[in-house]
Amino acid sequence: MKVCMFTNTYIPHVGGVARSVSCFEEDLRKRGHRVLIVAPTFHETPKNENRDFVLRIPAIQNFNGSDFSASIPSPFLIHQKMDEFQPDIIHSHHPYLLGDTAMRVASRNGLPIVFTHHTLYEQYAHYVLSSEPMKKFVTRLSTAYANCCTHVIAPSRSIADLIKKRGVIRPISEIPTGIDCESFQKGDGKRFRKAHGIDDDTQLIGHVGRLAREKNLGFLTKAVTTALKQNKKARFLVVGDGPDRKHIEKVFAEDHLTDRLILAGTITGNDLVSAYCAMDVFVFSSRSETQGLVVAEAMAAGIPVIALDASGVREVVSDNENGRLLPEDASPEAFSETITDFFQKPDDKNRWQENALLTARRFDRAKMAMTLSDLYERVLQEKLRAAEEHIGLMNSWENLLHGIITEWDLLSSKVGAIAEAVGLEDNDHSSDI
Numbered sequence: 001m002k003v004c005m006f007t008n009t010y011i012p013h014v015g016g017v018a019r020s021v022s023c024f025e026e027d028l029r030k031r032g033h034r035v036l037i038v039a040p041t042f043h044e045t046p047k048n049e050n051r052d053f054v055l056r057i058p059a060i061q062n063f064n065g066s067d068f069s070a071s072i073p074s075p076f077l078i079h080q081k082m083d084e085f086q087p088d089i090i091h092s093h094h095p096y097l098l099g100d101t102a103m104r105v106a107s108r109n110g111l112p113i114v115f116t117h118h119t120l121y122e123q124y125a126h127y128v129l130s131s132e133p134m135k136k137f138v139t140r141l142s143t144a145y146a147n148c149c150t151h152v153i154a155p156s157r158s159i160a161d162l163i164k165k166r167g168v169i170r171p172i173s174e175i176p177t178g179i180d181c182e183s184f185q186k187g188d189g190k191r192f193r194k195a196h197g198i199d200d201d202t203q204l205i206g207h208v209g210r211l212a213r214e215k216n217l218g219f220l221t222k223a224v225t226t227a228l229k230q231n232k233k234a235r236f237l238v239v240g241d242g243p244d245r246k247h248i249e250k251v252f253a254e255d256h257l258t259d260r261l262i263l264a265g266t267i268t269g270n271d272l273v274s275a276y277c278a279m280d281v282f283v284f285s286s287r288s289e290t291q292g293l294v295v296a297e298a299m300a301a302g303i304p305v306i307a308l309d310a311s312g313v314r315e316v317v318s319d320n321e322n323g324r325l326l327p328e329d330a331s332p333e334a335f336s337e338t339i340t341d342f343f344q345k346p347d348d349k350n351r352w353q354e355n356a357l358l359t360a361r362r363f364d365r366a367k368m369a370m371t372l373s374d375l376y377e378r379v380l381q382e383k384l385r386a387a388e389e390h391i392g393l394m395n396s397w398e399n400l401l402h403g404i405i406t407e408w409d410l411l412s413s414k415v416g417a418i419a420e421a422v423g424l425e426d427n428d429h430s431s432d433i
Contacts, residue, residue: 001088001089001377001380002034002036002085002087002089003033003034003035003087003088003089003376004035004036004038004087004089004090004091004105005021005024005035005036005037005091005092005093006039006090006091006092006094006098006099006102006105007021007037007038007039007092007093008039008093008094008096008098008099009094010037010039010042012042013042014240014241014266014268015210016118016290016291016294017118020093020116020118020155020177020293021037021039023177023178023365024177024178024368024369024372027178027366027368027369028369028373030369031369031370031373034085035053036053036081036085036087037053038055038081038098038101039054039056039057039098040056040059040097041056041057041059055078055081057072057074057078057098058074075104078101078105082105087109087111089111089112089113089376089379089380090111090113090114091113091115092113092114092115092116092149093116093118095121095141095142095144095145095146096141096145099115099145103148103149112151112380112382112383113149113150114153114375114379115149115151115153116152116153116154117153117154117155117159117163118290119290120288120290120311121139121141121142139166143163143166143167143168147168147169150170150379151173151375151379152168152171152172153172153174153372153375154172154173154174155174155176155177155290155312156174156290156311156312156315157174158310158312158314158315159290159311160172160174162311173371173375175368175371175372176293176296176363177293177363178363178364178365178366178367178368178369179293179296179297179300179364179365180300181357181360181361181364181365183270183273184273184276184277184300184360185300185301186270186273187270187276187277187278187301188274188277189276189277189278189279190278192271192274192275192278196262198235198278202233202235203235203280203343204235204278204279204280205224205235205236206236206239206278206279206280206281206282206283206303207220207237207239207282207283208239208272208275208276208282208294208297209284209286209294210242211244211245211248212243212244214286214288215244215285215286215288216286216288218244218247219335220283220285220332221247221248222332223285223332223333223336224283224336224339225251225255225257226332226333226336227336228257230336231343234260234343235260235261236260236261237278238261238263238264239266239272240265240266241265245263248263249261249263276297276298276301277301277303279298279301279303280303280342281304281305281323281342281349282294282295282305282306282323283305283306283307283335284305284306284313285307285335286310286313287308287310287311289313290312292312292313292315292316295316295317296359298356299316299356299357299359299360300356300360300363302353302356303353304323304324304342304352304356305322305323305324305356306323306324306326306335306338306342307324307326308326308328308330309327310328316359318355321352321355322352322355322356322358323352324338326338
């Protein structure tokens, strides 16, 4: 089978979607499928990348101050590659930019299109315009896109339930990103500690992820610094990078805890596995996850997790079984107390470690790849029976796009008018001073 995946994020970009695409791509090839990735150009894109497997689209780097790339429309380049590759099925990983292109390619070639709803897009609206109308806009966009696809994949039960409530009526399958559990058993936590100057008896609180606003890191930083003040033997290891790094450094400096903060930066491969293995407990406070991949990865390394009860996380963390799952509205102080309690109850730690390993096995990479491959097969078998429906759905997406563009123009005009009015009001007030 020949599968073409369209994604706005891909290696060397570090993030959940990029990792998911990369893992499934690799595992599908192991199962004998041919896979073509269509993705934007990123800084530090590997020069020796196999062009038979990856088509890079010209893109605007670091869009709007983020670490994302926004692809530039390149229809001739893409159509030429599609004519050469002759895909059997299209798999879109976003509802915009290259997601639009995926829909058009599927329509042009009469192919079924699968869409993975990786992201709660409203949680990322601040990268464009932070407002309630924008959040509603991106939610409607992703829902409308899903309803124009042949099949929708949700990374967790929480997301499947949520998008159904939002109005997705297309068939939905739950397929999380898989984890290579065996590799997480081979990490060298002691070596990682030694390399970063962390003593063996240090109680290491760890976190992995993009350091960005949508990850609720202000909450987590406050909770951890409070816990560190109560426990002189503990330190905080942060793996990842992003715009909130400076804020974390600032808070630790203000609390005179800089020497107990370890910012390891972006780590991948075996070094990342060893970083997980070096931790005693993994802490996570994001409310914007669709799967919480790093939570499952921590458990694959046998590390208990303390997290908030949120989408994508509640499917992995079972309270008092493989860690602690606090209410979503828990305070930083309550989170901090839970961290402190963890180090005071070694018996619970041993039990949670064993259960964490069992939990991680549910996300075995080979099993997830087989599930996705089986889904492709089912979709292709239904292709002929539903060919007319597919074409109708894709045409409806084009019509929707025209309506969405109109709404966007209206929204932009309203925002501009508000900004202008505020500016005039400010000028009026300043003249009175």
